Amino acid sequence: MAEIFDRLVIRILLAAFVCVMIYLYRYAHVIFYPTVKRQVLKKINPAENPADTLHLFSRLVGISIIFSSITFNESSGFFLSLFHFAVWGTIAIVLYLLSLFIIESIVFYNFDYTDEILKRKNMSYAVISFCHAIVIAYLTRTVMMEAENSLIILLVLWLYMLVIVGFSVKYYTFISKLTFNRLLIQKNLSLCFSYGGFSLGAGFIIASCFDQEHYDITVYCIQVLLKTVLSLIIFPLFKKGLVKIFPIRMGEERVHEGSIENEMQSLGYGFYEGCLFISGAILTTMIVNRIQFGTIYPFF
Known part of the structure; x- marks a missing residue:
């Protein structure tokens, strides 16, 4: 009975520790977005700016996903395990926020957070940023688990993942009929659902490419690259x-070009394209990762 109680106390202490780290992030958030200091450091009013609320709490969801990859092994001793948990949690959050900052600098290179969120309250921008936060968190979690507590391997895989994601976000303009920059300026919601489906699908594919056994980091990186290239071949076929x-x-x-353009900008078309992207991505991972040929040459 005493052992069960001790384990319960340890879980409660870890939950409190995670809450403390998230509380510290609330103040660290102003490092990346200094202009939101007034909104973040005081009570948040969701009704005042829903776009800002979604943008802020998307990071909270991402950090929660990050913490789900960190293990606490009490066999090493409570304080040593707590130190390991804190260090790896801090490293994961830093890498996650850096990844998010870099990717959004690539995607929103023509846009500014202050203008789009604080001034224009652009919900389309906020939804796209929310999808980025979820995808980058999931990929960072995958990389953390594959690194197996090795800091060197973690940095290598993180940089590798960042390069692949950086190229993948540019792929959207080639497979979508929606114009990203113009529709984002117009606060068009069809864009955020279309791009959101694309980013979630791309994240699912990239995570599946990293999720494999590895004994040698060089061979592992080559296998990830080959699976990524194969996914680039298979995904357009499904789409x-x-x-x-x-x-x-x-x-x-539809014979008039303007009417076609307006139809494509409708909310329904955004749902349509986003669902196609997610469905195609899931089916692509099945073809790339779930088909085993073994040692026998395939015959027809």
């Missing part, structure tokens, strides 16, 4: 196939 299976009607006035 084209799904479009053929589920064609859409662009309206009676």
Whole structure:
């Protein structure tokens, strides 16, 4: 009975420790976004600026995902295990925030956080940023688990992941009919659902490429690269196939270019494209990671 009580106390202490670290992040948030100091350090009013609320709490969700990859092994001693938990938790959060800052600098290179969130209250910008926060957190969690408590391997895999994600976000302009910059300026919600589906699908594919056994870091990185290239080949096939299976009607006035453009900017088209991206990504991971040929040469 005493052992069960001790374990319960340790879990409660760890929960309190995680809450303390999240509380510290609330104040560290102003390092990346200095202009939100007034909003963050006081009570938050969600109704005043929903876009800012979504942007802030997307980071909270991401940090929660990050902590789910860190283990606490009490067999090493309570204080040593707590120190390990704190150090790796801090490293993971720093890498996560740096990754998010770099990726959003690439995607939003023509936009400024102050203008879009604080002044214009652009919900489309906030939703896209929310998707970035979730995807980067999930990928950082995957890299943390694959590193197996090795700081050198963690840094190598983190940089490798960052390069792949950086290239993948540019892939959106080639496979979507929506114009990213123009629609984001217009606060168009169809864009955020379309791009959100793309980013979640891309994150799912990249995470599946990293999720494999490894004994040599060089061979592992080559395997990840090969699976990524294979995914780039398979994904467009599924997207084209799904479009053929589920064609859409662009309206009676589709002969006019302007009407087609307005149809594409509708909320329904954003749902349509986003669902195609996610479905294609899930099916791609099945083809890339779930088919085992063994040592026998395939025959037909």
